[in-house]
Amino acid sequence: MDLETYIRALPKAELHLHIEGSLEPEMMFALAQRNGVTLPWSSVEATRAAYAFSDLQSFLDLYYAGAAALIHEQDFYELAMAYFTRAHADGVVHAELFFDPQTHTERGVAFETVLDGLERACDEARVQYGISSRLILCFLRHLSEDDGFATLEQAMLHLSRIHGVGLDSSEKGHPPSKFARLFKQCRDLGLHIVAHAGEEGPPAYIIEALDLLKVERIDHGVRAAEDPALVERLVREQIPLTVCPLSNIKLCVFPTLQGHNLKQLLDAGLKVTINSDDPAYFGGYIGQNFLATAEALHLSRAELKRIARNSLEASFVGDAERTPWLARLDALPED
Numbered sequence: 001m002d003l004e005t006y007i008r009a010l011p012k013a014e015l016h017l018h019i020e021g022s023l024e025p026e027m028m029f030a031l032a033q034r035n036g037v038t039l040p041w042s043s044v045e046a047t048r049a050a051y052a053f054s055d056l057q058s059f060l061d062l063y064y065a066g067a068a069a070l071i072h073e074q075d076f077y078e079l080a081m082a083y084f085t086r087a088h089a090d091g092v093v094h095a096e097l098f099f100d101p102q103t104h105t106e107r108g109v110a111f112e113t114v115l116d117g118l119e120r121a122c123d124e125a126r127v128q129y130g131i132s133s134r135l136i137l138c139f140l141r142h143l144s145e146d147d148g149f150a151t152l153e154q155a156m157l158h159l160s161r162i163h164g165v166g167l168d169s170s171e172k173g174h175p176p177s178k179f180a181r182l183f184k185q186c187r188d189l190g191l192h193i194v195a196h197a198g199e200e201g202p203p204a205y206i207i208e209a210l211d212l213l214k215v216e217r218i219d220h221g222v223r224a225a226e227d228p229a230l231v232e233r234l235v236r237e238q239i240p241l242t243v244c245p246l247s248n249i250k251l252c253v254f255p256t257l258q259g260h261n262l263k264q265l266l267d268a269g270l271k272v273t274i275n276s277d278d279p280a281y282f283g284g285y286i287g288q289n290f291l292a293t294a295e296a297l298h299l300s301r302a303e304l305k306r307i308a309r310n311s312l313e314a315s316f317v318g319d320a321e322r323t324p325w326l327a328r329l330d331a332l333p334e335d
């Protein structure tokens with residue numbers, strides 16, 4: 001089996017995927033035309049050419065501009081179906097999708113429009129591809145905690161359809177401590193908890209996410225490596241990291257993939273997973289993230305299998321769903 005085929009054959013979960021970040025320029029333009037929305041770019045090609053980022057914020061500015069093409073329930077449905085089609089082709093058996101309601105409600109799109117469209121796609125993906133999925137609502141950390149509370153109030157009308165909450169957008173200057181009360185309420189509601197931390201922000205933000213938000217996984221977390229005591233804690237508590245290698249290169253967190261610390265984290269005993277983050281913007285879906293990382297860091301098949309296992313174990317599904325995937329994974333050779 002060649003490496004690409006092997007990676008595709010690994011049953012894997014994608015745990016760090018912003019559904020708005022899977023909006024390909026072709027769909028962005030088609031939806032903008034259909035909806036009468038004017039985009040800041042003249043063509044699909046000009047849009048792709050603008051995807052040269054210097055840091056997280058330079059990406060977010062474009063990401064929020066592109067999301068303006070999404071207006072109707074059908075748009076969110078088509079967006080998520082396109083993602084599921086790609087994920088299925090890459091051997092994803094389970095996906096936990098982040099969505100950013102505030103990006104849409106701020107523009108006058110109803111919370112329910114977003115949720116209905118995404119959920120319809122999740123149902124359809126189960127039937128068409130056998131992919132299981134969950135939705136995780138992300139709060140935008142550049143907005144206030146009160147804004148987050150207002151969003152949670154809307155979400156509370158649909159709690160059975162939302163599996164967890166996360167924290168995304170501009171990290172620097174917006175530490176997890178800003179949202180301690182909001183996440184306390186989310187925990188009290190029985191929601192699963194994750195947060196972006198240690199992508200651009202310091203290790204102290206990862207510690208805050210653990211201690212104040214009580215996260216079950218850290219999204220990114222690669223800067224944990226700068227704090228040996230924190231690494232030791234993450235290993236001891238087996239806190240999963242949802243690492244996104246191609247994202248980290250595009251946003252200049254590491255200068256090259258060869259210089260990425262994923263293997264160093266894995267060797268230290270951390271529960272590392274590989275994910276795509278915003279695949280339409282960062283040049284690859286989960287399969288491409290696995291392949292490019294495996295080649296750049298010379299990961300063995302045993303290591304790739306370990307990373308896929310980590311993703312299944314770190315997912316928020318019950319054992320009844322997880323066990324058959326693990327059995328399929330165990331049946332794969334390691335050489």
Ligand code: HPA
Binds near residue numbers: 018056170247278
């Ligand atoms: N980091 C923070 N916020 C985001 C990201 C990311 O990588 N992608 C979409 N929103």
Ligand code: ZN
Binds near residue numbers: 016
């Ligand atoms: Zn992310």
